[in-house]
Amino acid sequence: MRAAVLHTHGEPPSHAEHPDPVAGDGVSVVRVTAAPIVPLDLLCASGTSYFGPPALPYVPGVQGVGVVEESATVAPGTRVFFATSAGMAAGDGSFAERAAVPDADLIVLEAPVRDAAVAAIGLSGVAGWMVLTWRARIQVGERVLVLGGGGAVGQVAIGAARVLGASQVVAVVRSDASRERALAAGADEVVALSTDVDELTGRLGEPTYDVVVDSVFGVAATAASRVLAPGGRLVNLGGSSNDEAVFSSAVLRSKSASILGYTNNALTADQRRDALTAVLQHAATGEITVAYETVTLADVASAWKRQTTGNTPGRLVLTFS
Secondary structure, three states: OEEEEEOOOOOOOEEEEOOOOOOEOOEEEEEEEEEEEOHHHHHHHHOOOOOOOOOOOEOOOOEEEEEEEEOOOOOOOOEEEEEOOEOOEOOOOOOEOEEEEEHHHEEEOOOOOOHHHHHHHHHHHHHHHHHHHHHOOOOOOOEEEEEOOOOHHHHHHHHHHHHOOOOEEEEEEOOHHHHHHHHHHOOOEEEEOOOOHHHHHHHHOOOOEEEEEEOOOHHHHHHHHHOEEEEEEEEEOOOOOOOOOOOOHHHHHHHOOEEEEOOHHHOOHHHHHHHHHHHHHHHHOOOOOOOEEEEEHHHHHHHHHHHHHOOOOOEEEEEOO
C-alpha cells in the first residue's frame, strides 16, 4: 500500500510503499480516506517528545477517517473516525491507505459531514466541546473568551459556545489570518494578542468573562485571569505561547474564580464518542466549522514542512484517492 513513512527523526515522512496492516483479535483494518496533520504528529516524529523516540521506520498519523474493510466486530463498509498511538507506542498510524485500529478507538460516523472536514475537526472538536461542557460547565447567557481563537480547538470552542447559549464570544488571535478564521467560526469580537500583559488586559475590557478557553497560556492567560467575572472559570488545555503564567491570589480569591486543567486523555471512550458526535451534528448545519486545506498523500513531505512553519490557511488534511 501507499503510505507516508518516517525514516529519520526530525525529517518529513516520504511517500513510499509500506506493508499492508493485518486485522486481528480486537483490531480492525480501516481504508483511510482523510487524515489531519496535527502538532502531536510533528512532536512524536521529532524524537524529542516525552514518549521517547519512536522506532523507525513507522507511519505517522494519530487521527483519521475511513471505512472499515476487515473487522470481527464492526460491519465492513461502516464509516468511522479513529485515533492511533503512532509515535507514542509501537505501530503505524493513519497516513496510509489502510490502518490497523483497535476496535475501542473506532467511532462510527453518522452526521453528513465530508470526511476531510471530519478529519479537520477530529479530537480538536472533542476538546473544544468538552472544555466548555464538562470542565467549565457553561451556562446559557454566559460570556466566553477564547484564547487562540484561530486554531482548530479555538474555532470549535467559538462555535460550541454559540450553540450552547453564550451571550457573547470574544476571541484572542495572533494574526490577520487567525482573525478571519475566528470571525468565520462565529466570534462576536476579535482582539489582537499582545506580549504586554497590561496592554492585553486593557484590550479585553472589563472583568465580565464567565468562561475562558485557553490553549495559549503565558501572558494571555495572565491577562484573561484579570478579566474573569465573579465565579469565572479559566480552563487551560495547552501552552502554545508559554508553559507558565502568573496569577494573582487576591484577584482569584476576590472573585471566587477557578483555574482548571483539561486533557482529552482524561476522557472515557464514551465521552470521546459522544462529544465528537455532538460536534459533528452541529458541523452538519454549519454551526461549528474548522478551516482546512486538503493535500494528497503524494505531497506529504511539503505539507509536513508547511505545518512545521505554520504556513497554512488552517488544518492540513491528507486525502487518499
